[in-house]
Amino acid sequence: MTSISLLPKFDISQNYLLNPIRVTLGLWVKEAMALVRAEVVLKKPVTFVTGNAKKLEEVKMILGNSIPFSTLRVDLPELQGEPEEISKEKARIAAKQIDGAVLVEDTCLCFNALHGLPGFEKWFLQKLGHEGLNNMLAAYKDKSAYALCVFSLALGPGFEPTTFVGRTEGKIVPARGPADFGWDPVFQPDGSDFTYAEMPKDEKNKISHRRRALDKVRDHFREYDFVVRNDDSQV
Numbered sequence: 153m154t155s156i157s158l159l160p161k162f163d164i165s166q167n168y169l170l171n172p173i174r175v176t177l178g179l180w181v182k183e184a185m186a187l188v189r190a191e192v193v194l195k196k197p198v199t200f201v202t203g204n205a206k207k208l209e210e211v212k213m214i215l216g217n218s219i220p221f222s223t224l225r226v227d228l229p230e231l232q233g234e235p236e237e238i239s240k241e242k243a244r245i246a247a248k249q250i251d252g253a254v255l256v257e258d259t260c261l262c263f264n265a266l267h268g269l270p271g272f273e274k275w276f277l278q279k280l281g282h283e284g285l286n287n288m289l290a291a292y293k294d295k296s297a298y299a300l301c302v303f304s305l306a307l308g309p310g311f312e313p314t315t316f317v318g319r320t321e322g323k324i325v326p327a328r329g330p331a332d333f334g335w336d337p338v339f340q341p342d343g344s345d346f347t348y349a350e351m352p353k354d355e356k357n358k359i360s361h362r363r364r365a366l367d368k369v370r371d372h373f374r375e376y377d378f379v380v381r382n383d384d385s386q387v
């Protein structure tokens with residue numbers, strides 16, 4: 153009885169004594185890691201590959217000069233499957249095609265009432281239109297949806313891509329605002345009275361699925377030292 157009641161007291165004091173040491177060690181390791189960033193040597197800058205001019209515009213606005221990248225407009229195949237797998241496969245194809253490091257993304261609009269469908273293929277919107285997207289939810293009370301963006305970075309052909317996911321919650325509404333980018337007019341993010349299409353671009357770029365995924369891409373570039381060097385040591 154006595155030993156049982158004493159045991160927790162002992163544990164608590166042990167933790168109390170150890171915690172400051174753990175915290176200090178943790179901080180020290182973090183600082184040390186920041187100082188010795190792993191170098192990733194590439195033969196040419198990472199290329200963001202897409203066939204979608206609007207995506208390209210947003211990626212350029214969001215990233216600015218924060219990471220070194222070039223861009224290339226190439227139509228990538230419309231693949232089927234889970235968003236992360238589609239995005240990775242696009243990266244593998246693009247890396248092979250340009251024989252270098254690539255960044256690609258796959259975006260989808262997912263309805264909760266439909267357990268994540270329609271997901272998205274660009275043909276879907278072309279066939280259904282904004283009204284059709286609303287009609288898909290006519291039988292359901294739940295109009296909630298989320299916009300999902302998965303970026304994939306492949307360091308070259310044969311390299312397994314790394315993914316970065318961004319998600320913004322919202323709901324599907326009858327179209328409002330300019331119709332120059334996909335489903336933007338029917339997606340109203342939570343906490344806003346405006347659809348993506350009605351928002352000024354810089355407002356959308358503060359909260360969008362794309363922005364959230366690109367924040368993670370940026371963090372990754374901070375973690376590693378990407379160097380472009382054209383010699384035998386490059387990827």
Ligand SMILES: O=c1[nH]c(=O)c2ncn([C@@H]3O[C@H](COP(=O)(O)OP(=O)(O)OP(=O)(O)O)[C@@H](O)[C@H]3O)c2[nH]1
Pocket residue numbers: 201202203204207226227228230257258259260272273274275277333334335336337362
């Ligand atoms: O309203 C939108 N706001 C967005 O922020 C957004 N991002 C993408 N899309 C649309 O979603 C479909 C599949 O996208 P997606 O990832 O397959 O792209 P894509 O085929 O157009 O280009 P890519 O695959 O060459 O990069 C296409 O109809 C895109 O226009 C968006 N629509």
Ligand SMILES: [Mg+2]
Pocket residue numbers: 228229230231274
């Ligand atoms: Mg596509």
